[in-house]
Amino acid sequence: MGRTSDAKEKILSAAQSLIELRGYSALGVAEICKAAGVPKGSFYYFFESKEALALAVIDEHWAGQKQDWTGILNSDAQPLDRLRQLFEVTEAGQRAGQQSCGTVSGCLFGNLTLEMSNQTEAIRTRLQEIFDAQVEMVDSVITEALARDEVAVTDTREAARSVVAQLEGQVLFAKLYNNTHRLSPLWANCLALLGARVPQEALAGS
Amino acid sequence: MGRTSDAKEKILSAAQSLIELRGYSALGVAEICKAAGVPKGSFYYFFESKEALALAVIDEHWAGQKQDWTGILNSDAQPLDRLRQLFEVTEAGQRAGQQSCGTVSGCLFGNLTLEMSNQTEAIRTRLQEIFDAQVEMVDSVITEALARDEVAVTDTREAARSVVAQLEGQVLFAKLYNNTHRLSPLWANCLALLGARVPQEALAGS
Structure with missing residues (x-):
């Protein structure tokens, strides 16, 4: 040792x-x-236990991801551009994971949510805190975009939840189909969910 | 026996x-x-194996859910109303599950996707077929809505994928927070993702 x-x-x-x-x-x-x-x-x-290890793995992974998200979402770029960059970085990260281990492994927090959240309250609580923090960070950006009249939402928290939910749902499909291109629509979908004031061709399915 | x-x-x-x-x-x-x-x-x-049992469980669950989805999505109701009903039935199903076992158990297919799709190709393939079928069913409804000029998408398949991804993402949160109210925004989010021609107050975050 x-x-x-x-x-x-x-x-x-x-x-x-x-x-x-x-x-x-x-x-x-x-x-x-x-x-x-x-x-x-x-x-x-x-x-002291395998659960304690799982919590430590979650904490370490979040420490790294939080730093990435903070760097992107608190940058000087325009608010909506920061969200676009978040999706691009997410797609690049999943692509790098796929190249290194042959398969898209998805979001560690989403994976553990569906596998574990009903089984241990400690893990459920920790994952709730992390997704709460993610939603809060996205909410801040949406709030800025709203102040600039670039989006049309009346409840920024709910809108942020929907953006993060779309992210988790598309990452689930990227994992299922082992295909990171599944993440490409995230940006257009985010604009649609936010009622962003952008040209029609940027909307979902375009 | x-x-x-x-x-x-x-x-x-x-x-x-x-x-x-x-x-x-x-x-x-x-x-x-x-x-x-x-x-x-x-x-x-x-x-012959635990995996064979898992495939049988998946098939049986999908047989029931497919019947439900077909009944709703092929009904005589207006296209967008059918999608709304699909979300309502999903929320009611998760609520019934929560009442019977104390916790929101989420989507069996989403759960197994994140837990298992990287580990057995047979399960991955079966789950892909099921999500393909779900997307196809939603696509048909969106195509009808598009013909009636009720939505604004140029790629109905991509739009259907985004709607199902949003569903899976919000079900993930309903499970994590053990709260079926997390599914309530599905309808407004679907309208937003489809660029539906509806009053502003029905859009995401409103």
Whole structure:
């Protein structure tokens, strides 16, 4: 076993890869440790349970994604352009994942929501907090766009939820069909959901 | 063990309930047989593997849902009203599930897509066929609405995919927050995605 800090990172990294590939339930602690190249004893030194590991994987993944989302959604670009960039980065990320492991693995949070949220309250609560934060970030951008009279919504929170729901739904299809082009309509759909004041040809299905 | 036909139905019914509650990977054949009240030997009489059972559960669930969708989407009602009814029936179904088992279990096909589509090609293919069929049914209704000049899309297939993606995304949130009210915006969002020619107050976020 290397330095303890290495071992913890190795376990987290192996667990994230395995959870993305095969979900949470199918995994055992022994398999995670084998993939991480650490003895099983070190697992319980760092994590009191497999659930504690799942929460740590979620937190680490969100820390990285939150930084990406913040950089994009708080940039100096025009509000709607920031949303477009968010979809482009999402598509690029799924494409990179597909190239590295052969298959689109989808959204870790969406995957765990459908697999786990009914089974452990700790994971449900953590995933709720993350999606709440995502919706809040998108809401801020929509609110800015509304102040500029670029969109036509009366409830920015509800509109932000619909944009994130569309994102999760299209990522689900990208995973099912193992095809990242499924994410291409996100931008036009977002404009349609927001009643954006843009040319007709940018609307859904165009 | 009762009549063999009973045993098969009992296994299918128990497996569907357990998969909806806990996913596929977490289940073992012994647990399914125990819940069904049938001996393990009868499982392998009807199903050659757990995967074969999952495919049978998927097929049975789709047979019922397809009948519901066909009844709604092929009715004599106006095209957009049929889509509204589809969302209402979806919300009512999730509410009934929540009342019977205490938690929103979401869409069986969406759940299995995120949990399983990367792991078995047979399940991935079957789920693709089902979502293709759903999109095709919604596409037909959008095509009718377009002929009546009630919507503004140029690619009805892409628009249908976006409507079904929005449905899956909002069902994901209904499950995560254990709250079927999350499905209420589906109708307004559908109108927005289709560029429907309806009063502004019916659009997303209103």
